[in-house]
Amino acid sequence: MTDGYLAVDSGGSGLRIAVGALEDFGPFGDFGLFRGFGACGRGTPVRRGSREPVRTGARGIDPGHLMEQLAPLARASAAEAGVDRIAVAVVGAAGLATLGDALRAELPGALARELGTRTVALAADAVTAYAGALGFRPGAVVAAGTGxxxxxxxxxxxxxxxxxxxxxxxxxxxxxxxxxxxxxxxxxxxxxxxxxxxxxxxxxxxxxxxxxxxxxxxxxxxxxxxxxxxxxxxxxxxxxxxxxxxxxxxxxxxxxxxxxxxxxxxxxxxxxxxxxxxxxxxxxxxxxxxxxxxxxxxxxxVPAEGDPLDGAVRIAAGLAAGPLALPDAPGMLWVTTAGGG
Structure with missing residues (x-):
């Protein structure tokens, strides 16, 4: 069985994903050398997207609406990439810090049921933007798009x-x-x-x-x-x-x-x-x-080395390799496993 990763960038203009095999990740050093997906590892992930933004409501970001869009995109991409199971998922979402309670409560379980995911990282879109732009170095990043x-x-x-x-x-x-x-x-x-x-x-x-x-x-x-x-x-x-x-x-x-x-x-x-x-x-x-x-x-x-989706791929690579160099903090970056934690 080939284990894979899912990287997600969810923002005000829609949803983008990348899916690839975990075995495609090569040695990373300081994670700061790649430009774009290919140099992050030996393989290039399959990418898909939707132009429909994920809804927000009384509970914040709607995990059901996110999964309605994400699950079919992820399955189709996994099949194309030759991935049997999405073992690691990194979801970067706009508004996670203030609107992410329902997402944190429900998304890891939904990903486990639908895609077999064992490890989930939920990140503010600014964190995935940071990882894409600067890697795992100290600094500052402004994520400037719709918001x-x-x-x-x-x-x-x-x-x-x-x-x-x-x-x-x-x-x-x-x-x-x-x-x-x-x-x-x-x-x-x-x-x-x-x-x-x-x-x-x-x-x-x-x-x-x-x-x-x-x-x-x-x-x-x-x-x-x-x-x-x-x-x-x-x-x-x-x-x-x-x-x-x-x-x-x-x-x-x-x-x-x-x-x-x-x-x-x-x-x-x-x-x-x-x-x-x-x-x-x-x-x-x-x-x-x-x-x-x-x-x-x-x-x-400095020019950004990559975009938020690149950053989600980088975080997936870091999770596959061991503890992340980026700090874990409520509302910014939260990692959990199928057993909780």
Whole structure:
């Protein structure tokens, strides 16, 4: 029987998984040398995904909805990878720190029943982002996509900043940028100060009449993803629109604030930004470089070596090899076995 691993990245824009055989993992050293999946071991995992975000409700992240999507994806991927049983599963989930009680209570048992899983690691998406970006080294990582959370570690404990969701925080993230852009569009529609005619035109093109936005947006359970979908429009307008440029400038300041709040002390400590937000281009990243240099002059801003799904694979490799170098902490990283613990 071939034992395998399952790595999961669950966020505001959907679900991604990777499945491979545990025997494909080679010697790892400090886990910090690979770029992408292939160099992490001898084999490349099978990857699949879903664009449907996992629901949240009164109990937080819905473990039943997660398994509805995850189980068929995992089975199909395991069959393609030649894996008979998913022995190790690493699930990185957005909102785990504040919305993960039901997931912690129910997901390990569901994975054991459905996939034969013996060891489960539940991690905040920021932790898998950290492992993907920096490996098992001290430093700080900002996971900036639909939402935004920063985590840092000296390998003895975690520091966290933001990650409070699109209604209370995630300042500088995709939903934050999109919401600010839509606010500027509505200001222009009303004739109020701070409005942006270019953003109004973009919003109308993307969503239709802006007067219909509240009714279309507020009832949606995926409104964070819908807000974030407007962030590229803000970036496209930033070159010629001072309002859009100002939104990205403020976003860069928020991102740097969160990085500074979690970064461990020391010269040359690595800081990375991962997620989809850097893809908005120099209108954001140029400002961010300036803000990080100002706030963290002793740190080194480095490219992320991999993304959160890469990080989940790395954690699976670490679990297969022995005790993890990353610290275990409630709401951040929790490892359990089929027998509990």
């Amino acid at each position: 935004l959370i920063a985590v840092g570690t000296d390998l003895t404990g975690w520091r966290r900043a933001d990650g409070w969701g699109h209604l209370l925080g995630d300042c500088g993230g995709g939903a934050w940028i999109g919401r600010a852009g839509l606010e500027a569009a509505l200001r222009a529609h009303d004739g109020r100060s701070g409005g942006s005619a270019p953003l109004l035109a973009r919003a109308t093109e993307r969503f239709g009449p802006v007067t219909d936005l509240p009714g279309a947006l507020y009832p949606r359970t995926d409104r964070a993803a819908v807000l974030a979908s407007f962030a590229p429009d803000v970036a496209c307008c930033a070159g010629g629109d001072p309002v859009a440029a100002g939104i990205l400038r403020d976003a860069a300041r928020h991102i740097a604030d969160s990085a500074a709040a979690v970064c461990p002390d020391g010269d040359g400590v690595r800081v990375a930004v991962t997620g989809g937000l850097p893809k908005l281009g120099r209108a954001l990243t140029g400002r961010l470089e300036e803000e990080l240099a100002d706030r963290l002059p002793r740190a080194r801003w």
